[in-house]
Amino acid sequence: MNGYAGKILRVNLTxxxxxxxxxxKYEPWVGGHxxxxxxxxxxxxxxxxxxxxxxxxxxxxxSPLAGTLTPAxxxxxxxxxxxxxxxxxGWFTRSNxxxxxxxxxxxxxWDGIVLEGRADEPVWLDxxxxxxxxxxxxxxxxxxxxxxxxxxxIWEYVAGEKVYGDWLEPAGADGGQTTQRPAVLATGPAGENxxxxxxxxxxxxxxxxxxxxxxxxxxxxxxxxxxxxxxxxRVNNPKALMQARxxxxxxxxxxxxxxxxxxxxxxxxxxxxxxxxxxxxxPKTGKRPQACVGCHSGCRGRYEDGLxxxxxxxxxxxxxxxxxxxxxxxxxDLLNRYGxxxxxxxxxxxxxxxxxxxxxxxxxxxxxxxxxxxNYGQPAFAEQLVKMIAYxxxxxxxxxxxxxxxxxxxxxxxxxxxxxDGEYGDLKTGRLRFPYWGLPQHKEPRSQLDWAYGTILGDRxxxxxxxxxxxxxxxxxxxxxIPLYGSAEEVVRIYTDKMVPFQADRLMLDxxxxxxxxxxxxxxxxxxxxxxxxxxxxxxxxxxxxxDFLNLYGPGKVGSTxxxxxxxxxxxxGKNFTFLDGIELGRKIWNLDHAIxxxxxxxxxxxxxxxxxxxxxxxxxxxxxEYMPGRENGxxxxxxxxxxxxxxxxxEEFKTRFYxxxxxxxxxxYPMESTLKSLGLDSVxxxxxxxxxxxxx
Amino acid sequence: xxxxxxxxxxxxxxGVSRRYFLRVAGTVTLGIGVGGYAGVKEALPKIVKLADGxxxxxxxxxxxxxxxxxxxxxxxxxxxxxxxxxxxENPSLSRIQVIQNSFEKWPADLTIEQCRQCVDPKxxxxxxxxxxxxxxxxxxxxxxxxxxxxxxxxxxxEACTYTPSRPILVSDEKYDGDLKAxxxxxxADAPYHWDPKGGGPKGKQACVEVCPVGAIxxxxxxxxxxxxTGYKVNLRDSNWSAMGYxxx
Numbered sequence: 001m002n003g004y005a006g007k008i009l010r011v012n013l014t015x016x017x018x019x020x021x022x023x024x025k026y027e028p029w030v031g032g033h034x035x036x037x038x039x040x041x042x043x044x045x046x047x048x049x050x051x052x053x054x055x056x057x058x059x060x061x062x063s064p065l066a067g068t069l070t071p072a073x074x075x076x077x078x079x080x081x082x083x084x085x086x087x088x089x090g091w092f093t094r095s096n097x098x099x100x101x102x103x104x105x106x107x108x109x110w111d112g113i114v115l116e117g118r119a120d121e122p123v124w125l126d127x128x129x130x131x132x133x134x135x136x137x138x139x140x141x142x143x144x145x146x147x148x149x150x151x152x153x154i155w156e157y158v159a160g161e162k163v164y165g166d167w168l169e170p171a172g173a174d175g176g177q178t179t180q181r182p183a184v185l186a187t188g189p190a191g192e193n194x195x196x197x198x199x200x201x202x203x204x205x206x207x208x209x210x211x212x213x214x215x216x217x218x219x220x221x222x223x224x225x226x227x228x229x230x231x232x233x234r235v236n237n238p239k240a241l242m243q244a245r246x247x248x249x250x251x252x253x254x255x256x257x258x259x260x261x262x263x264x265x266x267x268x269x270x271x272x273x274x275x276x277x278x279x280x281x282x283p284k285t286g287k288r289p290q291a292c293v294g295c296h297s298g299c300r301g302r303y304e305d306g307l308x309x310x311x312x313x314x315x316x317x318x319x320x321x322x323x324x325x326x327x328x329x330x331x332x333d334l335l336n337r338y339g340x341x342x343x344x345x346x347x348x349x350x351x352x353x354x355x356x357x358x359x360x361x362x363x364x365x366x367x368x369x370x371x372x373x374x375n376y377g378q379p380a381f382a383e384q385l386v387k388m389i390a391y392x393x394x395x396x397x398x399x400x401x402x403x404x405x406x407x408x409x410x411x412x413x414x415x416x417x418x419x420x421d422g423e424y425g426d427l428k429t430g431r432l433r434f435p436y437w438g439l440p441q442h443k444e445p446r447s448q449l450d451w452a453y454g455t456i457l458g459d460r461x462x463x464x465x466x467x468x469x470x471x472x473x474x475x476x477x478x479x480x481x482i483p484l485y486g487s488a489e490e491v492v493r494i495y496t497d498k499m500v501p502f503q504a505d506r507l508m509l510d511x512x513x514x515x516x517x518x519x520x521x522x523x524x525x526x527x528x529x530x531x532x533x534x535x536x537x538x539x540x541x542x543x544x545x546x547x548d549f550l551n552l553y554g555p556g557k558v559g560s561t562x563x564x565x566x567x568x569x570x571x572x573x574g575k576n577f578t579f580l581d582g583i584e585l586g587r588k589i590w591n592l593d594h595a596i597x598x599x600x601x602x603x604x605x606x607x608x609x610x611x612x613x614x615x616x617x618x619x620x621x622x623x624x625x626e627y628m629p630g631r632e633n634g635x636x637x638x639x640x641x642x643x644x645x646x647x648x649x650x651x652e653e654f655k656t657r658f659y660x661x662x663x664x665x666x667x668x669x670y671p672m673e674s675t676l677k678s679l680g681l682d683s684v685x686x687x688x689x690x691x692x693x694x695x696x697x
Numbered sequence: 698x699x700x701x702x703x704x705x706x707x708x709x710x711x712g713v714s715r716r717y718f719l720r721v722a723g724t725v726t727l728g729i730g731v732g733g734y735a736g737v738k739e740a741l742p743k744i745v746k747l748a749d750g751x752x753x754x755x756x757x758x759x760x761x762x763x764x765x766x767x768x769x770x771x772x773x774x775x776x777x778x779x780x781x782x783x784x785x786e787n788p789s790l791s792r793i794q795v796i797q798n799s800f801e802k803w804p805a806d807l808t809i810e811q812c813r814q815c816v817d818p819k820x821x822x823x824x825x826x827x828x829x830x831x832x833x834x835x836x837x838x839x840x841x842x843x844x845x846x847x848x849x850x851x852x853x854x855e856a857c858t859y860t861p862s863r864p865i866l867v868s869d870e871k872y873d874g875d876l877k878a879x880x881x882x883x884x885a886d887a888p889y890h891w892d893p894k895g896g897g898p899k900g901k902q903a904c905v906e907v908c909p910v911g912a913i914x915x916x917x918x919x920x921x922x923x924x925x926t927g928y929k930v931n932l933r934d935s936n937w938s939a940m941g942y943x944x945x
Binding site: 067068069074100107148151152164165166167176177179180181203204205230231232233234235238239241242243245246250253256257259262271272273277278282285286287288289290291292293294295296297298302304305306309310403404417 | 757766767768769770771772773776777779780781783784785786787788789790796797798799800801802803804806807808810844860861862868889890891898903906907909912936937939940941942943945
């Protein structure tokens, strides 16, 4: 099986039993998310269980591209299972991280890991090629360590008498050699203490942030998974893969002697300039870009002072009003070490600061809060906040309910404090910026419709940036004079030309208020669900570099998406997969996920944004306007998209259009038998039927 | 030794001074007899006869230089090396090794260890089967010219004075899993080379071509052999600093 290791590791922690699943059985799903959803569906008989139930199955999947030369497509790992972060139900959800874990897992001979059960004491998993051990944490005193210390101890243990820098034989003399350190994924103190906002960290800053999987691991008493491998991944056509890589480099990747932009953009053409290097001035220290395995353009850095190594994304803007960039970078490290979701912490910290300024929280105030706001802006404040959530106390080592409340997530905490009640509840005024499923805001939902609808119709903040340049480029053009990629009409044409099978519909990218609920936007959301479910989350092309719609290096600014993805997949696997095949398989995976949510209890009536999205005009955090493509008086322009809100009844109409497009029952949102059977999901239809949740039609 | 011969063996365009070559050549202990070239004479280099009667191996026509402060740690070079030379993806089979510690401070967080195509190639000298040689057909690169002869004894691995050892032993499927030596040959005659013109000092090297940030460079000039400074160099130019990274 070219591109595959051939086996999936199955670990039952309760019985300390290690078995395998055949990859071939799940190969029709290709990899990653598709495989994970299918395995979850097969193994979890009762989908209504809580995320902390030992019967919850966690899948950690690679893809056939993992560990290969595919640019920005070789390093992602997809984790799935029932999460514990979302409200009101911990949805079956996903989280994804980069680094070297997935590639190392493949080199060790595994296409994925399936975790079940709960260990009787804290354990970690030691994978050295096909040799797998469940080890107690006690020997290395791992339980209680932060994620960094945990990884270092495991590195040292695996090296044994050897020193990194030389060849090691981690699986013994007959097991091959490597110079690499094991790839370790670990939960921190937050996960050990079952904080619902706990994440998992690999190396310094690669994090599986969403879903609270750090806590799910904590509940399973699993501290870490370490993997080191020395084996090979077979490639169907090595020459074609190398040629494809160089084709991509020559025609679509940044050119250092011909930079089109001097800032990172979330797309393929971006130069390797991490966000930390321009958000609040550059760190005044030596540095390098740092990339995941196989990536052409690193999105994080390593620094001469060691602060903020490999931090990226929300982690680098948490503690927004820190006294300096250096303090902020220390705060990034705290999140990574203690293992906390950065988006939750960013918006949660701002919420607390707001409540404190209003005299609502503080010592002896309406809500008794032990945080010392005299330290606000300094490292001590961030440390106290992080520790109070990680340890469920006052952040200083003393028992206190405030930390316990926050460890449940900010929406649950606000609910407990009574802050969500009444006409001026914090989710009605928007004071608490958690717009969907009790989860924190990312992009402005009333502006970036693909993001908002994709999230509320799914399970989590989608965190999919495929259309983000449509907002960021024109907005930064107005704000800082960064050149436009092109006119709105030109950009829309380039994007929509690639959006098979809806490619003729330009109005999919009309973000004007008059088009917010149209069937065109329903198609946009549909295409995005299908593309990401397969090409990003199953084939595992990186969200920050794909799709390559518009590319200033490409001919006529046309990027490589549509051509590139199957080119790499086919070179590695030998499949004859088309881009549209991927979109179709994405549709099947999306339907399977939706069926699982339905079995968990989802009904159309639950699918609503937080109230403030229906009543409060959208604003950006710093008050600057946002622009996106749209039509005004029949002409394409970059139009202002802030200052508006959703209408509840119109959103209902939109849901109906979307459900019809999916082949779901419009009254309930339940999948219809005919739809599922047409996708080959007969067993899924059967299970829904048994549970009275099969749509009519 | 006449000037013509000197030019032929060290290459006038590689910048190696006669004085430098003599100094190095004086330390070379030849492990292969002249008779070992019988039958493949045209493919192998002549032994250099110096004026004072000593002998030496010709220097390689090419070398890899790396910038450990510039590298972004993506390991693409390792993946390309393994792919082009072995037809599979496996960093353990890569002839160039990028070794990282993400918790360390720049620049101590990363090193790149590549084969140096040594002027005095210990690996060549110790090979008991004449499998590992200086290959005149590919610009005098140090190559496992005759894989059939390699008995997987590991003498080349042991002889390499660098850590990690640049030659490696690989379980070779084509030989029923027998151990066979591999080393960097600058992609000379690489079985899965993507370019019709191939590799070697006159061709393209996979790691150089694929590196996204230009942290690996090919040179025909013999680097300073002592310590690392000749091989670990500064490839950071104004384009690099324009992206916000230090040139120092």
